[in-house]
Amino acid sequence: MSTEEKILQAAMDIFLEKGLHGTKMQEIADKAEINKAMLHYYFRSKEKLYAHVFEIVFKHVFEELHQIFTSEESFETQVHTFVNKYIDLIKNNPRIPLFIIRELGQGGEVAANTFKNAIAAENYMLPHSFIVAAKNAVETKQIKPVDPRHLLITLLGSCVFFFIAEPMISVFLNNDPSFNREMFINQRKNEIINVLLNGIKP
């Protein structure tokens, strides 16, 4: 593993866990087992290193989800697949939602730039492929007329909000001593699919 790769790996681990401001350059250097000066040698500044990591994480999420809406399946099936895959992805990478949310909470400049670059490069454009698929579904009367932009926001918000707000939500859910997180997340998939697909039926 080259020094640069060691840095990126360590930086990703720690930025994902602690965000931009919670992460210290020395901590990344320690984890990568290299001298702190190497961080600046390879990546100039903390912000640049962070932006680098953000882009990798962002790509990882959006590339996979983007593809779903370019398939030949029915729109209903696509939404079904989307919810399952998105929530599974979060379950397997539980740090990702908070990582992105923290970035947005800082003002989201890095996120906005990453997004702009993705649009310019015409890459992994989830919003675009979703909106094309949804428009088509409206035209072919698979679903009733809805604004695809709003539908996408509702879908994303429904999937991700639990994981963002979990520190507070879990206080309430744990009032029930038999509460089981794993089971609840699986129910969550079905409830989202049920309510939303039902809500847009023609």
Next chain:
Amino acid sequence: MSTEEKILQAAMDIFLEKGLHGTKMQEIADKAEINKAMLHYYFRSKEKLYAHVFEIVFKHVFEELHQIFTSEESFETQVHTFVNKYIDLIKNNPRIPLFIIRELGQGGEVAANTFKNAIAAENYMLPHSFIVAAKNAVETKQIKPVDPRHLLITLLGSCVFFFIAEPMISVFLNNDPSFNREMFINQRKNEIINVLLNGIKP
């Protein structure tokens, strides 16, 4: 205005804008026009002052929304009112969603404690009143059988996600040169109400 009030007012303004870590004690002191030592004299530490502010903000949001689901209206009307009021509240206090999100992004310890205290005091318990209302609506067949906990999460996520993710979403929405934020937010209310109420119709 007493020194203590001046501090709280200034702290609220700045914490709301910049979050815990973005806010400097000196900045609060300057805005309140008092000596920095007074902050510690009245509130001991930055964290304690922050927690104080968080509780005030949190109460402000949840008290108003809580009441909706204690009314005698039909559940459908209550949901309608909730979406309109919640989104209006955010429009009038645009810093609030990011403020709470930033707190959750830091781990949400302060948020969790505030929430626990609210439960213990049996105060402004939005989740409780919502779940009672939704259960009742299921039993009286006003809506089809859904898990009220999931419905609440879907509802909150749908309302708030746009404002959280706006730095990214707006990059995409602004591709359309005629995009109008004010109009879009009003549409957002109706789309949420339409899709969700339709989704839970018996």
Next chain:
DNA sequence: ACTATATTTAACCAATTGGTTAAATTATAT
């Protein structure tokens, strides 16, 4: 072998910042 270039290290620096303290001022009670 020698030179130029790239990489690595350890020591250092300047700025920031939450918090403290001792002395000064003001308010309160007797």
Next chain:
DNA sequence: ATATAATTTAACCAATTGGTTAAATATAGT
């Protein structure tokens, strides 16, 4: 009026931390 307690101020402190630098070491090209 005087003692006591509460409030306010200015100066100070220690720790943190992103970033720099000059010298040392390794690598590659000729």
